[in-house]
Amino acid sequence: SQQGEEDPQALSIQEGENATMNCSYKTSINNLQWYRQNSGRGLVHLILIRSNEREKHSGRLRVTLDTSKKSSSLLITASRAADTASYFCATDAKGGATNKLIFGTGTLLAVQP
Amino acid sequence: DTAVSQTPKYLVTQMGNDKSIKCEQNLGHDTMYWYKQDSKKFLKIMFSYNNKELIINETVPNRFSPKSPDKAHLNLHINSLELGDSAVYFCASSRGTGVAYEQYFGPGTRLTVT
Numbered sequence: 001s002q003q004g005e006e007d008p009q010a011l012s013i014q015e016g017e018n019a020t021m022n023c024s025y026k027t028s029i030n031n032l033q034w035y036r037q038n039s040g041r042g043l044v045h046l047i048l049i050r051s052n053e054r055e056k057h058s059g060r061l062r063v064t065l066d067t068s069k070k071s072s073s074l075l076i077t078a079s080r081a082a083d084t085a086s087y088f089c090a091t092d093a094k095g096g097a098t099n100k101l102i103f104g105t106g107t108l109l110a111v112q113p
Numbered sequence: 114d115t116a117v118s119q120t121p122k123y124l125v126t127q128m129g130n131d132k133s134i135k136c137e138q139n140l141g142h143d144t145m146y147w148y149k150q151d152s153k154k155f156l157k158i159m160f161s162y163n164n165k166e167l168i169i170n171e172t173v174p175n176r177f178s179p180k181s182p183d184k185a186h187l188n189l190h191i192n193s194l195e196l197g198d199s200a201v202y203f204c205a206s207s208r209g210t211g212v213a214y215e216q217y218f219g220p221g222t223r224l225t226v227t
Binding site for chain 1: 117153154155156157158161168169203205210211212213215216217218219220221
């Protein structure tokens with residue numbers, strides 16, 4: 001069953017603006033990962049955040065995790081046209097099969113030059 | 114230099130046919146996966162192998178049969194193709210099992226069944 005749901009489904013911003021995407025999930029997790037998918041390409045791993053972490057940074061990316069609200073957010077600062085892609089969160093299910101990732105529905109980000 | 118490669122990139126075939134998709138990774142990873150992405154971009158795991166052993170087998174029609182001849186290869190054979198099999202199929206690999214490992218995806222194989 002689907003674990004994560006991204007919000008919004010689609011987001012359009014201007015180059016230079018920040019983009020925030022949210023992911024909500026249903027059951028407790030061990031880890032949460034974010035992936036990017038450019039059109040017609042495979043997914044690329046961005047960040048992994050563990051359930052005992054609250055925030056993680058990687059370059060222009062900032063991920064937060066709130067386990068009490070079962071949600072995570074991905075912030076892309078100073079966006080560029082090249083950031084145009086779909087972004088997916090992926091989780092495991094604590095207590096369930098911990099060897100598989102369950103992907104969310106994705107947020108389609110369009111960065112206008 | 115390609116980390117995870119898949120062939121073919123595109124596959125157009127008629128209902129009832131049998132087809133195979135091949136996947137190879139040169140990352141030295143122990144675990145490989147097959148995912149299916151539908152037209153709404155929903156990505157779902159189908160199978161996973163660790164060191165040539167099947168460890169995940171989701172509820173997939175038995176027309177789909179994975180085969181891992183060695184750690185670096187994971188192929189997917191599909192019998193009696195149906196219209197609903199049309200999707201993009203992704204191969205992926207990771208250093209180990211478990212969701213603590215990032216997964217590396219191939220470029221995908223777009224399967225169209227007519």
